[in-house]
Amino acid sequence: MSDLNTQAVMRYKNSFLKEVEERVEDGYWVKMCMQCGVCAGSCPFGPHWEHSPQKIFMMIRAGKRDEVLKTDSMWMCTSCYNCIARCPRKLPITHIMHGLANYSYRLGLSPKGQPNQAIARLFWNNAIKSGRVNELTFSLAMYFKDGIVQGIKNSLAMQGIGLGLMKAKRLNPMEILGGHTCKDKGSIHKMIAKAREIEDRRRGLA
């Protein structure tokens, strides 16, 4: 158990709803759910989630902390925004799902090896490194995330598309050397560090 998690358990004891309200992005909306189930019915990924948003809200109220934070459900959200558009109580459900995913990741409780989580992490790391997403290194990092053999297999499978992109001048192989970056990388890193510090302080994660 991570230190952050131990602290959170100590702090909120059995009031998981309160923990979510204070620490999860838009978490204070959870209590306003009226359990109509429109979000669950609207979700295009509905059948593939372990728990629908409706159930997750109910589980939060019922204090099922471990089950909520360890499930991969929130990671299945594709941000299609159907649920937000349809929620009669105007809950920002998509944002709450991402907030919950982020929180569980911060506490070290999120499911290991969850592919969407891996992509999100690779994307973030790639983007903040130079202030721009380097599509070539991001794709390669994805292909090779499960080892060299799988990486080569993935690359071969995608080589047609890659060559096509190069022909159409949509992919520059020279980008592998680091590519173009933002003018002032250092400042971007500072900005992100500051934002994170503020955010953590607000959420009690400092």
Add this chain to the structure above:
Amino acid sequence: MAEMKTAAYICTGCGIGDVLDVKGLEGAAKKDGKMAEVKTHAFLCNAEGVQMIKDDIAGGVTHLCIAACSRRAKTEAFSFPGVGISRANLREGVIWVVAEGSDHDEVRQEMAEDYVRMGCAEVKKIVVPGGNVKQSSSKRILVVGGGISGMTAALAAADAGYEVVIVEKANALGGFARNLVKRVPFSGPYAEPQPTGIAEMAAKIGANPRIKVHLSSTVTETAGAPGRFNIKVAQESGAVTEELVGAIVQATGFTPYDINKLTELGGGQANVVDQAGLEAMAMAANGGAIKRADGKEIKSVVFVQCAGQRGSGGNGNGTHLEYCSGHCCATSIKQAMYFKDANPDVDTVVMYSDLRVPGMGEDFYRSAQQKGVIFTKGKVAKVAGGASCKVDFNDLILNEDTSVDADLVVLATGQVPNAGVNLDDWSAVVTLADGGDEAAKAKTVEMKKGSVLNLEYRQGPDMPQFKYGFADSHFICFPYETRRTGIYAAGPVRRPMDMMQAQEDATGAALKAIQAVENAEKGRAAHPRAWDLSFPTARLEGCTQCKRCTVECPFGAIDEDEKRFPKFNEERCRRCGTCMGACPVRVISFENYSVDTVGNQIKAVNVPDQFEERPRLLLLACENDAYPALDMAGIQRLSYSAYIRAIPVRCLGSVNTIWITDALSAGYDGVMMMGCKKGDDYQCHFVKGSELASYRMSKIGDTLKQMGLEEERVITHEVAITDHERVAKLINDYATQIVEIGLSPMKF
């Protein structure tokens, strides 16, 4: 009345003169209708046409037939008080519904001439009603029950200028609401509980010179009829006061369902209370921390919704109340707020399966969620009371059995109406008692002790009860109306409701009571024939004392006199004519509506003989829904068969079977009836009329068989006022069906 002088007026406007042969119509009125005077006008409803009629009336015309549009049209122009009027419906009934073109000229003209003949025949049998003879007329209004409904009704009536008498069983006004800390919000922003305002209302009543209040009192006798109810009010001490009133509002409210019967939900155990119990605890806390009976401060509370309500759909074993009481969700939300407002750290869980907050309750619900009240969708399996309560439940979202601990459990029990004696039970006991059963006689005395109004009516001491024991209501069309004219139920005694609805209900009932006293004073009927001055009379020398009229009258208007003859209480009568339809010897009639007024119309129709190969169909249409639907079919220019001759009747209940047998004997090929919906969700304006008609018609098969006729020749349909397309289709289908069956053998 002076000698009858008749006149017929034929309007040729609205296209009537263009498609019909007016000379033929005049001939029908003159020759067959035997009208002393027949006049034609191109625009009868304009000032000139109306003046012509008025001049003739001044010149001595006493009975007139207006052959123009439907009786439902131009009612103001063609309103001539003091004379008998009939209307031949040439516009909506003929030219707008018979298919266009010269192919149909002959049947169209036949139909129009028949309607003129029918109108002339009808008016000659009409006696101009003089209105009910006034016996006395009190305009005071009695309000039984001094709760929020009763007080609202009393204040509304007093503000409108009427004297009010309130009878309240308890020693103070306020009823159930008197024991509430606050009420569910009734004005914006609907976010916080609001003061009940009961004390202010009671003070207002005390200061109002028009309102007289009897506290610690009950009604021990109600005799008479609208405009002249004699009330005996008995105090706890035994002193009896007599009051004369014109109408009654019964606002006797409800009693919470007995929590001790809810053993499966912990009813009767320590720290399991109902909503009334929680109000008492909150009242004692006076805004501070709410404490249990054992003095412990409550830190967690679970509200169990639908406790012993909604049958198996709610919580409990499903053997308690079948219905939803409507107010309990909002009430629990309010009570959860008592806790949250005193201390936000108290855990409040509302356990529901379907949360229903009528009115602006959604805002209140959201407000509670914002305050941190937890709403859990679950079905309770078991409640254990005691020092530490536990609620076992099935979480309906997560689909798992689980439990929650609490210091206190509040059961949201339902409303049980205080509607007095159930008349079905009553009549069963009375039948036994009349048969000489001593135990049953004792039982009637015992039952009467539970009565609210103690009516001196042959039908029993209280108003009839609706579903689940609620006081009577014409639920679908006229919710304030009951089957006891001049007596109106308001508030949760009529149907489950919250305070806001009860107040609205009470205002409506007060208005109905005002209408009742005003109509009674003018000698007129009450709703829905409030303009009607006619009333039923019986030719007693022909009466066989069969009692059908007294039993079948839906409104308890007919008593029996010492000689067992029917005795009409005209003020209670709604003029539906159900007694007239019931009477096997046809001695009951109204001045302007009788066996003869309709019978003569039936006879006035020219029935084609067997060689003409045209059927003739009679349609008896209820004037409340079916006849307007027929008019609407005309307005929409939907065509239907010209073989039909429609006669409006006050209610299908007033249809006397003699009309049907007479028509069939005269060679009509079929009789169609259209009335309102019957059954539990009836729409009959007179409650039982269509049901009785349907029962009577179910017996007519034997008569038809004796006459050698097919049963299909008499048919009844339930029709709603919106059914204009359907009525046209029903008529056409029936005409086709009769042609297939063949012409009536009675013609030969």
